Amino acid sequence: MAAQEAVEHKYVYGFSEGNKELKGLLGGKGANLAEMTNLGLPVPPGFTITTEACKAYLATGQEPDGLAGQIEAYLESLERGMGRRLGDPGDPLLVSVRSGAKFSMPGMMETVLNVGLNDRSVVGLSAQAGGNDRFAWDSYRRLIQMFGKTVCEVPGEEFEHALDETKRAKGTQNDLDLDADDLRGLVGAYKKIFAKHTGREFPQAPREQLDLAIRAVFESWNAERAVLYRRQERIPADLGTAVNVVAMVFGNLGPDSGTGVAFTRDPGSGAQGIYGDYLANAQGEDVVAGIRNTVPLQELEQLDKKSYDELLGIMARLEEHYRDLCDIEFTIERGKLWMLQTRVGKRTAAAAFVIAGQLIDEGLIDLDEALHRVNGAQLAQLMFPRFQLEHDFEPVARGIGASPGAASGTVVFTSARAVELAGEGKSVILVRRETNPDDLNGMIAAQGILTSRGGKTSHAAVVARGMGKTCVSGADAIEVNVPAKRFTVGGRTVTEGDVVSIDGTTGKVYLGEVPVMPSEVVQYFEGSLDPEHIDNALVRAVHRIMTHADTRRRLAVRTNADTAADAARARRFGAQGIGLCRTEHMFLGDRRELVERLILARSDTDRQSSLAALLPLQRDDFVKIFREMDGLPVTVRLIDPPLHEFLPPLEQLAVNVAVAQERGEDVAKEEALLAAVRRMHEENPMLGLRGVRLGLVIPGLFAMQVRAIAEAAVRVTREGADARPEIMVPLVGAVQELETVRAEAEKIIAEVVGDSGVEVLIGTMIEVPRAALTAGQIAEAAQFFSFGTNDLTQMGWGFSRDDVEGAFFWRYLELGIFGISPFESIDRDGVGRLVRIAAEEGRAARPDLKLGVCGEHGGDPESVHFFHEVGLDYVSCSPFRVPVARLEAGRAVVETDGSDSR
Ligand code: ADP
Ligand code: MG
Ligand code: MG
Numbered sequence: 001m002a003a004q005e006a007v008e009h010k011y012v013y014g015f016s017e018g019n020k021e022l023k024g025l026l027g028g029k030g031a032n033l034a035e036m037t038n039l040g041l042p043v044p045p046g047f048t049i050t051t052e053a054c055k056a057y058l059a060t061g062q063e064p065d066g067l068a069g070q071i072e073a074y075l076e077s078l079e080r081g082m083g084r085r086l087g088d089p090g091d092p093l094l095v096s097v098r099s100g101a102k103f104s105m106p107g108m109m110e111t112v113l114n115v116g117l118n119d120r121s122v123v124g125l126s127a128q129a130g131g132n133d134r135f136a137w138d139s140y141r142r143l144i145q146m147f148g149k150t151v152c153e154v155p156g157e158e159f160e161h162a163l164d165e166t167k168r169a170k171g172t173q174n175d176l177d178l179d180a181d182d183l184r185g186l187v188g189a190y191k192k193i194f195a196k197h198t199g200r201e202f203p204q205a206p207r208e209q210l211d212l213a214i215r216a217v218f219e220s221w222n223a224e225r226a227v228l229y230r231r232q233e234r235i236p237a238d239l240g241t242a243v244n245v246v247a248m249v250f251g252n253l254g255p256d257s258g259t260g261v262a263f264t265r266d267p268g269s270g271a272q273g274i275y276g277d278y279l280a281n282a283q284g285e286d287v288v289a290g291i292r293n294t295v296p297l298q299e300l301e302q303l304d305k306k307s308y309d310e311l312l313g314i315m316a317r318l319e320e321h322y323r324d325l326c327d328i329e330f331t332i333e334r335g336k337l338w339m340l341q342t343r344v345g346k347r348t349a350a351a352a353f354v355i356a357g358q359l360i361d362e363g364l365i366d367l368d369e370a371l372h373r374v375n376g377a378q379l380a381q382l383m384f385p386r387f388q389l390e391h392d393f394e395p396v397a398r399g400i401g402a403s404p405g406a407a408s409g410t411v412v413f414t415s416a417r418a419v420e421l422a423g424e425g426k427s428v429i430l431v432r433r434e435t436n437p438d439d440l441n442g443m444i445a446a447q448g449i450l451t452s453r454g455g456k457t458s459h460a461a462v463v464a465r466g467m468g469k470t471c472v473s474g475a476d477a478i479e480v481n482v483p484a485k486r487f488t489v490g491g492r493t494v495t496e497g498d499v500v501s502i503d504g505t506t507g508k509v510y511l512g513e514v515p516v517m518p519s520e521v522v523q524y525f526e527g528s529l530d531p532e533h534i535d536n537a538l539v540r541a542v543h544r545i546m547t548h549a550d551t552r553r554r555l556a557v558r559t560n561a562d563t564a565a566d567a568a569r570a571r572r573f574g575a576q577g578i579g580l581c582r583t584e585h586m587f588l589g590d591r592r593e594l595v596e597r598l599i600l601a602r603s604d605t606d607r608q609s610s611l612a613a614l615l616p617l618q619r620d621d622f623v624k625i626f627r628e629m630d631g632l633p634v635t636v637r638l639i640d641p642p643l644h645e646f647l648p649p650l651e652q653l654a655v656n657v658a659v660a661q662e663r664g665e666d667v668a669k670e671e672a673l674l675a676a677v678r679r680m681h682e683e684n685p686m687l688g689l690r691g692v693r694l695g696l697v698i699p700g701l702f703a704m705q706v707r708a709i710a711e712a713a714v715r716v717t718r719e720g721a722d723a724r725p726e727i728m729v730p731l732v733g734a735v736q737e738l739e740t741v742r743a744e745a746e747k748i749i750a751e752v753v754g755d756s757g758v759e760v761l762i763g764t765m766i767e768v769p770r771a772a773l774t775a776g777q778i779a780e781a782a783q784f785f786s787f788g789t790n791d792l793t794q795m796g797w798g799f800s801r802d803d804v805e806g807a808f809f810w811r812y813l814e815l816g817i818f819g820i821s822p823f824e825s826i827d828r829d830g831v832g833r834l835v836r837i838a839a840e841e842g843r844a845a846r847p848d849l850k851l852g853v854c855g856e857h858g859g860d861p862e863s864v865h866f867f868h869e870v871g872l873d874y875v876s877c878s879p880f881r882v883p884v885a886r887l888e889a890g891r892a893v894v895e896t897d898g899s900d901s902r
Contacts, residue, residue, distance in 0.1 A: 011053040012070040014077070015046055020322075025050050027242030029100030032342050039321060041314055041339050045081050046095070046246035047074040049214060051102070054240035057218045071214075075245070082247055087116035087206025090124045094139070094248040097213035099220060101241040104343070105229055108241060109150050109220030112213045113284050114143040114248060118204040122187075135253055137183035142283065144190040144202055147209065151216040154197040162189040174292070176281065210245070217243045228455075234819040249338040251331040252283040256304065259331045261287055262297050262311070264319045267327070267347040270354030270537065274298060274312070283331075307337045318342055323364040324373070325355050349378035349505075350538050357541030367548040368894045374545060375891065376861035376884040380404070381505055382521040382542070383880060384470075387514045393501070395508040396489045399451070399475030402461035407448030407470040408501040408513045411494055413482045415442025422446065429500050431487055433480045434473075435460040437806045443469065448502045450509060452478040452487070459810045462821065470504035478509070525573050525883055546883065549890025550574070555867065556874035557885045558633070560854060564624035567634075570879035574886050577633040577724075579786060579876020580854035581625060583705060584639065586618045587646055595646045599680075600672055604699065611704040618705065622712030626723040630716075635726040635786060635854070635876075637765065638705050638741075642690045643698075644680040653677055686791075686800060691731025695741050702729075706745045710752035710760055717758050726761040728786055733768040735777040742781055763850070766838050767791035775838035779845040786876070787835050789855030789863075793822050796831040825862040832866055839870050852876055861888045868892035 018026045018034030026034065030048035037043045049071065056064035079085050084093035094116040099108045117125065117140045126136035148154035166186050167173060178186070194202045203209050220226060221241045230237055251259035262276025276297030279287045287294055301308045311330060314337075318326045327345035331338045347355065356370040365373070384405040409427035412418045415438060418430045422445035430446040432439060434453045443449055443463055448470035451460045455474055464471030480487045485496040494500065494511065501514040523529045524539045531543035558579035559570030567578060587595045594610050601607035625634060647653075653674040660667040682688035695702035706727060713723040727745060732738045742762050749760045764781075766772050767788030775785070794801055801823055809821055818827070826832050835853075842849045852874040857863035859881025867875050868889060877885050 008066040009052070009064070010070070011050050011056075011064065011067045012074050013048050013050065014074060015043060015048070018048060023102045024239070025052065025242070027051060027100035027102060027244070028104055028343055029098060029341060030242045030244050033244060033246070035321075036318075036339055036342060039317070041317075042337055043339050044247040044249050045078055046244060047078065048100075049243040049245070051240035051242050054218045054221060054242065055238070057215070058221060058240065063215070068211075071210075071245075075210075078245075078247060086210065087118060087121045088124060089120035091128055092116050092121035092124045092206075094125070095210065096244075096246045096248055097210065097217065098244040098246065099217040099241050100244055101221070101235075102239050103233070103235050105226060105235070105241075108226050109217050109223070110146070111284065112143070112146045112150055112216075114139045115147075115209045115213055116206040117143045118206065118209075120204075121206070129250075129253055132253065133180035134178075134183060135250070137180050137187060138178075138252060139250070139283070141183055141187045141190055143209075144187065144194060147202075147213065148190070148194045148197070150220075151213050152194070152198045154194055158193045158197075159190060162186060162193060165189075176292075214243050214245075217241060231814070231816055231819075246340070249331050249333045249336075249340075250283065251279075251333060252281055253334055255280055256334050257332055258282055258300075258303075259284065259287055260294075260297060260300070260329075262315065262328050262330070263345050264315045264326045264328075265351075265355060265358075267325065267345055267351055270325075270347065270351035270358065272358065274315075278303075304332060304335060307332050307335060310337050314339065320364065323359060323369075325351070349381040352378050353382070353541040353545065354537045357537065357544055360544070367545075368552070370545055371548055371552065371887075371890055371894050374887070376864070376888040379521070379542070379887050380881070380884050382538070383519050383525075383883070384505070385516050385518050386505070387501065387503055387510075388517050391514050393510040393512060393514045396492065396511055397475040397477040397509040399472040399478075399507045399509065400456055400461070401503065401505045401507040402456055402458070402473040403449075403464040403469055403471035404505045405448070405468075405470035406501070406503055406505075406514070406516050408499060408516065409447040411487075411496055411498050411500055412442070412446070413480070413485050413496060415439045415445075417496070418442035418445040429502060431478075431480060431500075432460070432482070434458060435463070440806050448472075448504065450475060450478070450500070450502050452476055452480050459806070462810055462813065463806050464504075465824070470502060472502045472504055472507050472509055475507070475509050526569075527572055546574075546887060549887045551890075552893045553886065553889035554893060555864070555872065555885075555889040557882055557889060558635075558852065558854075558874050558876040559879050559882050560858075560876055561625075561879060563621075564628045566879055567625055567628040570882055571628065571632075573879055573882040575632075575879065575882045576874070577635075577876075578625070578629055579635050579852050579858070579874060580728075581634055581636045582640070583618070583637060584641055586621050587614070587639065591617060592646065595643075596673065598698075598701075599643055599647065599676055607698075608700055611700050615704050615708050618708040619712045619715075622709055622725075623715055626712055626716040626725070627719075627721055629724075630721040631724070633724040633726055635728050635763075635784075635852075636705075636709055637728045637730050638692075638702050639694060640691050640730040642680070642682065642685045642688055643694065644677060644682070645685075647673060647677050647680075650674070650677050650681070686794065692729050692737045692741060693731065695729070696737065702741055703744055703748055706748050707752060710749050710758070713758045713760065714752060714754075714756045717756055723758060725758075726763060726784060728784075729762070729764045730788070731768060731791070732764040732766075732778065733770040733774075735774065735781050738764050738778060738781045761850075765791075765854070766835075766842075767795070769795055769834055772834035772838040776841040776845045779842040779849050782842075782846075782849070784850035784852065785838065785842055787838070787851075787853040787855065787872075789826055789831060789835070789853055789857045790823065792834060792855070793827065793831050796834060797822060797827070799823075820862075823856070825860050826857045826866055828866055832870075835867075836870050839872065843871075850874075859885050861891075864888040865892045865895070869896070 015034045015037035020031050020035035023031045026048045086093050094114050096113045098111040122136045122140045126133045129135050145159045149156045191202050251257045258280035259282050260278035266275050277294035278300045279294045325345045326342050329341040352374050356373045359365045381404050387406045409429040412428045418428050421428045427447040429448045430442045431450045434451050449464050451473045458473050461473045478487050478489045499513050501510040531540050556576045558577040559575035560580040561567040562582045597610040657670045709725050713725045716723040761783040763784030765788040766785045851872045854876040858875035859877030
């Protein structure tokens, strides 16, 4: 059927047919093996079965039409090239079967080596190796072990027990002391284990071994581990995996053979040099399995100078070709070097910056590309304090770095105890098997959180990230016993009161207090480290890349700051104004008295007199902030929270009244307050009397604030500085609300400002869905919009943030309803759509409308990219996030410009 053959789908690619851009089709491993092959590097020949074949198999439960034939054809060509046939009894070709998806995925099936060996070809293999029986039987026992474990789900421990048993019988702990007879015996034992668990004999037919292994790789895409991993890492579930079939080369042929792994630079610090491990007379994963001690790669120079030099040359070549840090796997077979894998290597946050800096120096990449290769999450990581690099502490356990930072403290096991000790001023680490919503207070009180179970989306991890608390989750070497107030780890017992240190970046857990050092990157941003004059590769690289981000970005970055001190710090961090100055705190502290009087006022005169007393206090606050932000815009939000938040809690008032009555004291004021609190109680305060509604209901309240702002601006301007106030009205849902407030405000401003030259803008927050949907109307009355995406998310989803995050978000994440909390990264499709509509319709109505965002999303990398795309003018975020936002705003430009991406 020639016609049918002509349209047959291509499911198999030889290594010379692919290249590194084809990761989606050939997987990362296959695409890079092809790339190396085409570079002329010594890669053993082989072929790749595509992810499309995998997807077709998973959809139907059968290999797609044509696949078997294509495998046959490529196998034949491989056999021809090698001059050997798969599993040939006299002179066998052996292959490895390796999974490899687009993104590297530890949840997938591992590799099966030595496919093609059976009771007969093992003899041929020995002959091929010059009568090396030991090697042949060792290879055969590895095949049964790997095949059993990964293809047929035989419990791996059983094979390991049998191996240990053989070693014990021989009186040794070293695999290398086992001779051919021992290994032949072991093969027998392995076969029995295989038959016991699978109900069949170990398959002898080479092609059957191959087909079963390929099918197992396909199926591993949907293994539970892989599914979970994808959810956590937000890797799409429908990509499928490729399968690589590679001619075997042998590192276990004797002392002149071996296998190793290497990085082209230090993935920890980014320093240039050779970083790797080598193990002589070993195969595959022996290097990383820790069975025998590896030697540093440099020692290969003594063992085999020719291969060593060739390897270094290849590494330099790969770096130049990929223009990045690469990691590699290689094997030396009797003095002949073979490359088995390469990819752009993972690295720490510090290394990412340092390497990008070096690559610019080496002329391999330009500044745009450097900007592209680092990210805000890495920068944020570098801004946390961290443990000193050199210390004598050994980690006792390692979990998942769930929320970054370095924290030390006394171990506690309950929320109550955490709160108690923190109240005494102690720093505590809350240790639990896993946390639940009842632990919330303890988590707030703790310096850090350590759990023995759960991943990156567990309750502990999600809540800790939300709070910016250091957290290590899933440190499963730890056995937590809450009733006994202790945990055990590696035979040691840690009880309440002992000190531990946790590293939320690396996931490492230490006993004792590891010394912490401040972040050099923060010192640089604060201006206390001069990048031009210190020998610090990290600071220099950060400086260079940040400078470039600033020249590239279109978005301005402002800060959320309520005090002059915060404003000053944010300005050093590069803030170009204040995007959100909350005025709530201006009603607190020693001003409570006045606020209580205001709330209890029985007449207009009473109310006006307490407002008049508040005015100069607030004006002074604004004066300080305007001085600090000389020349930069300051958006001041009029009072937003419900007024009863400024009164003492109901229970406390009730107790006060009772106690005072008991003592026969005058309780009139307490009783009045209590009555007010009862009267003002709201079922849903978030949706009650707050924001613009307060201004419309309480005469003179907004007027006082507007006057304080205008007067402060005039004073600062008269002092010779440049005050640029922007008055922001919160919670507007209808243009009429804003018009009413604005009419009053404009009158006051005109009166105060006079001919001082001060200009005061009036705008609104867009944080109620209705405001977003009627933005065209609202823009008629607003000079600027600032998106309050926290409230917009709350009201868009109907989520009460305080209630939902701790209560059930973990479940939503587990179910994949969203990949990340919509409070962390803006929900582009829903809440983001509201932002887009409001931006477009607002601008249509008023082309010079200024647009910004002041929710926490303003400092979130993903969200910053979205705000760039939507065309906002600025983002505003907490002072510490300002550098992250600057960096991401720059990256958003180079990314939309289509700079080449990995
Ligand atoms: P992983 O993705 O877990 O690293 P690999 O497919 O790279 O799995 O293989 C596991 C180990 O087996 C690696 O050390 C690799 O270098 C080695 N290996 C894979 N294929 C071959 C081969 N054809 N010859 C020799 N060693 C191989
Ligand atoms: Mg592996
Ligand atoms: Mg590998």
